[in-house]
Amino acid sequence: MKDSNLYDSAGAAERVVVRETVDGIPVGEAAAAAPRAERAPAAPVAVRRPDTYIWGIYLLLLLISIVELYSASSTEIKGSNVYAPLIRHGIFLGLGFLIVLGCQNVHYSVFRKLAWPLAIISLVLLGISTFAGVEINGAQRAIQLGSITIQPPEIVKLTVVLLLVCVLARYQVPGGVSAKGVGISAVIVIVFGALVLPNGLTNLIIMMGASVCMLIIGGVKIRQGVTVLLVYLLVGGVFMFVRSTSAADKEFDAVASENVENVAASDKDGSSGSFGRLNTQMNRVARHIRGVKPTDEIDDFNRQVILSKFAMAHGGVWGRGPGNSRESARLPLAFSDYIFSIIIEDAGLVGGLGVLFLYICLIGRAGMLASKCSRAFPALLIMGCALLIVLQALIHMAIVTGVAPVSGQPLPLISKGGTSIIVMSMAIGMMLSVSRYGTTRGNKKEQRAEMNQLPEEMQAANPMQMEN
Numbered sequence: 001m002k003d004s005n006l007y008d009s010a011g012a013a014e015r016v017v018v019r020e021t022v023d024g025i026p027v028g029e030a031a032a033a034a035p036r037a038e039r040a041p042a043a044p045v046a047v048r049r050p051d052t053y054i055w056g057i058y059l060l061l062l063l064i065s066i067v068e069l070y071s072a073s074s075t076e077i078k079g080s081n082v083y084a085p086l087i088r089h090g091i092f093l094g095l096g097f098l099i100v101l102g103c104q105n106v107h108y109s110v111f112r113k114l115a116w117p118l119a120i121i122s123l124v125l126l127g128i129s130t131f132a133g134v135e136i137n138g139a140q141r142a143i144q145l146g147s148i149t150i151q152p153p154e155i156v157k158l159t160v161v162l163l164l165v166c167v168l169a170r171y172q173v174p175g176g177v178s179a180k181g182v183g184i185s186a187v188i189v190i191v192f193g194a195l196v197l198p199n200g201l202t203n204l205i206i207m208m209g210a211s212v213c214m215l216i217i218g219g220v221k222i223r224q225g226v227t228v229l230l231v232y233l234l235v236g237g238v239f240m241f242v243r244s245t246s247a248a249d250k251e252f253d254a255v256a257s258e259n260v261e262n263v264a265a266s267d268k269d270g271s272s273g274s275f276g277r278l279n280t281q282m283n284r285v286a287r288h289i290r291g292v293k294p295t296d297e298i299d300d301f302n303r304q305v306i307l308s309k310f311a312m313a314h315g316g317v318w319g320r321g322p323g324n325s326r327e328s329a330r331l332p333l334a335f336s337d338y339i340f341s342i343i344i345e346d347a348g349l350v351g352g353l354g355v356l357f358l359y360i361c362l363i364g365r366a367g368m369l370a371s372k373c374s375r376a377f378p379a380l381l382i383m384g385c386a387l388l389i390v391l392q393a394l395i396h397m398a399i400v401t402g403v404a405p406v407s408g409q410p411l412p413l414i415s416k417g418g419t420s421i422i423v424m425s426m427a428i429g430m431m432l433s434v435s436r437y438g439t440t441r442g443n444k445k446e447q448r449a450e451m452n453q454l455p456e457e458m459q460a461a462n463p464m465q466m467e468n
Contacts, residue, residue, distance in 0.1 A: 047436055048435070049436070050104045051431075051432060053361070054432055054435060057361055057365070058100065058413070058428050061412075061413040061414055064355065064414055065089070065093065065414040065415075066086070066093070067322050067346075068342055068343050068346065069086060069089045069335055069414075069416055071322055071323045071324075072342040073085040073086065073328070073335045085335065085416070092417075095425075096421045096422055099425040100428050100429040103425075103428075103430055104433050105436075106433055108381055108437050108438065109437075111162060111381065111430055112162075112165075112455075114162065115162040119159050119163055121155070122152060122192070123195070125143060125155060126153075126196070126199075128143055128152075129142060129150075129152045130195070134149070150419055151420065152199075154419045154420045156195075157203060157206055157210075157392075157423070158385075158423050159192070160188060160210070160211070161210060161214075161385065161427075162384075164185050164211055164384060165380045165381045166377075167184050167185050168380055169376040169377035170457040171184070175219070176220050177215070182215065182220055185228075186211075186228050188211075189207055189211045190231075190232070192207065193207055193236075197236075200407065201407060202407045202408075208232050209387075209391050210384065211228075212225065213383075213391075214380060214384050215228060217379075217380065218380060219463035219464075285405050287301060287302070287405070287406075288406070304331065304332055304333070304338060305406060307330055308402075309341075311334075311341040312400075312401070314326060315344040315345040315347070318347075318348040319346050319348030319350070319351055322346050323346070325346055327342070327345060328345075333408070335416045337399070337415070339410075339414060339416075340352065340355070343355055343414075355414075359390045359412075360390070363389075366382045366383055366386035367383065367386075370382050370383045370462070371462075372438075372465075373438040373462045374450070374465065375458065375459065376460040376463060377460075378462075379434075379462040379464055381430055381434055382431045382434040382435070385428070385430050385431050386427075386431060388424075388427055389413075389427055393412050396415075397411075412424045437450075
């Protein structure tokens with residue numbers, strides 16, 4: 001692969017454009033300037049079968065979702081209609097399945113056009129949910145439209161991934177990403193993160209984690225990556241400090257002294273008002289540091305932690321069998337935020353590790369496909385979507401198993417939740433689109449066809465391209 005760094009007429013300070021040849025194929029302005037004799041006739045864009053491994057993982061997750069949602073929905077059953085929760089969940093799974101089918105048949109370049117419109121929609125929805133949303137589980141984060149509930153933070157996470165893919169692919173330079181591209185990426189995460197933070201700290205962590213991983217994959221230098229991480233920590237700390245200095249002193253005195261009784265008493269007050277959920281987040285961290293003891297009585301503040309541990313203990317190594325969960329009738333949000341504990345109770349440690357293995361396989365397969373893409377955009381797109389799904393799954397599992405403080409985060413494609421299922425289905429569909437339309441190095445005709453279809457800013461070479 002031969003790269004040459006040329007600057008457009010606007011000057012290097014404005015934008016750096018990568019001009020390159022891949023396997024002898026000129027791209028960008030180099031392609032336009034090439035003699036006609038050197039240009040090959042355009043070939044139709046290659047269309048392959050969607051990746052069967054990703055499809056297999058997706059279908060297994062749907063099967064697990066149906067079985068475990070039925071097992072975990074005891075608290076939702078009303079009257080004699082025991083199938084109502086499963087039917088509602090099945091409708092969203094079916095809609096998500098159709099979205100996957102639709103997205104896999106769309107060329108991945110189309111998703112670039114959706115990034116900024118989706119960003120505007122996300123900002124509008126975030127504003128509505130923050131100032132006029134309904135409160136769910138102590139957080140004002142949802143928009144109620146009749147019987148449908150929209151969770152804007154779930155949409156924002158995919159929006160941020162799409163924006164980062166567009167920016168990192170556009171500002172590729174030999175040896176990594178330009179400083180301007182890194183700066184724009186950091187600003188995107190900070191702006192959306194500041195708007196999401198009042199509605200959930202874990203959503204911010206997922207966005208920052210995914211962005212750091214995508215910067216590394218995009219080829220940023222170590223110094224740039226460390227700088228971005230420090231900026232994230234600094235801005236996050238300043239924002240939390242500004243909010244905390246305005247809150248009631250007694251709540252933070254209780255946190256500082258680890259007086260859990262006082263912290264617990266202040267938790268209800270901290271979940272609403274002009275200070276958002278800061279008090280709730282601080283109190284949960286304090287209780288997590290203290291931990292739970294066998295002698296602790298079950299109350300409103302440790303109920304989820306203790307009952308989830310009961311469920312996992314009942315599961316043992318092999319589990320009690322699907323539908324035989326005892327704690328699903330007592331554990332709050334067993335069908336969403338704590339469904340992993342029900343999976344372990346039903347299928348045991350083996351089943352829990354099996355679910356974890358599926359998510360690891362998903363990101364592993366995404367990495368294999370990304371490394372074979374000839375262009376940066378499809379490689380970053382498939383990795384960004386995989387990172388979003390897997391990071392959220394790992395955080396859900398960490399919360400349920402007691403590694404991380406209590407917070408609401410659904411298990412992707414398994415937990416109940418219409419918005420989450422739709423968003424994650426879109427991510428799976430985008431990954432399948434890349435597996436169908438992303439060309440691989442070595443096939444010159446396919447690469448020429450891809451170049452003819454892609455705009456100039458999407459023609460940068462894949463920074464994680466594996467040499468043959």
